[in-house]
Structure formats: C-alpha cells, structure tokens
Amino acid sequence: MIKGWHGWLGTFTGVVLLTVAVLPLAALTVWALARRRRGVTGAAPAWRMSLAEVGIVYGTVPWVWMIMLPGGRAGEVPGRVSLVPVRDLLTILAAGPLTATGQIVGNLLVFAALGFFVPLRFASLASVPRVLALAAGCSVLVEVAQYVLRLDRVSSVDDVLLNAAGAGLAALASRHW
Known part of the structure; x- marks a missing residue:
C-alpha cells in the first residue's frame, strides 16, 4: 500500500x-x-x-x-560521470539478464513516445536523424541535471545513446502515419 x-x-x-x-x-x-x-x-x-x-x-x-x-545518498555524494561509450552497458550486461533487460528496455523507452509522436505533430521533425538529434539533446539535458543536482545517479553517455536509439526506433515505427 x-x-x-x-x-x-x-x-x-x-x-x-x-x-x-x-x-x-x-x-x-x-x-x-x-x-x-x-x-x-x-x-x-x-x-x-x-x-x-x-x-x-x-x-x-x-x-x-x-x-x-534521487538515489539513497542524494546530496551526500558527488555526481558521477561515465563518458566512455559502452562501458556502462557492459557493466549492466554483467549484472545478469533480468537486470540488464530492465535497464536497457527502460532506457529505450524514456524518449520513445517523443520519437513516435514528434514526427506526427511537427512535419519539420519527420525524419529519423532529426528525432535522434532531438532525443539525444533531451537526454543530455537530463543527464546533466542528474549530475548537477547530485541525485546519486551516474550520468552516462550510454544512457544518452540508448535514449536516442529508443526514440529513433519509435520514429521508425510511426513512419506509416
């Protein structure tokens, strides 16, 4: 409850x-x-x-x-950054299939709705590269906010890549409309 x-x-x-x-x-x-x-x-x-x-x-x-x-130690620990592509992804995969699936699918879904609906609403953004750029920019803003606000989270380039990939896949799914 x-x-x-x-x-x-x-x-x-x-x-x-x-x-x-x-x-x-x-x-x-x-x-x-x-x-x-x-x-x-x-x-x-x-x-x-x-x-x-x-x-x-x-x-x-x-x-x-x-x-x-925020995580359990938000405000107490300094922000952490991971700028090496695929490093965090490999760490997540090593944690086990259930954890890895949840993390990867979750990151793919963060901007999926944005990627699906933005091309339907704004004709100027109705291309996969533009949706990828928009989603990557939004994801960078979120990762920077996590770092600046010291939320006890890792700001990772892998999160940006997965968030943008999810938006790109969703944009492909909405091309028919």
Missing part, C-alpha cells in the same frame, strides 16, 4: 500507478483539444495533432520523472 505523498511521487511504483490513474484525464484532454480544433483544421488533423501532443507529454514525463528520482 502506498502511503503519503512520497509514496506516490517519490517511488517508481508510485509514479507508475499515478501514470495509470491519469490515463482517463489524458484521454479527456485529447478529446477536448480535438473538439476545440475541429472547426479550424478539420476532424482528422485535429485528432492527430491532439493525440500527438498529449502522447508526447503523457508518454515522456513519467519516464523522465522516474530517472530524476
């Missing part, structure tokens, strides 16, 4: 449950935005734009929230 605001806002489980609980509000927001735009842009473009905008926010914010949660 989750008790108190910290249980809802300061734990992975709380963030996941809150995200699920907010899903009806996200759907209502898509509907309200589409209804408001329908007279200006037509029904199909209004729904598409609204779904893309809400999808970007709803699909990205919880992941970023989770990776910005």
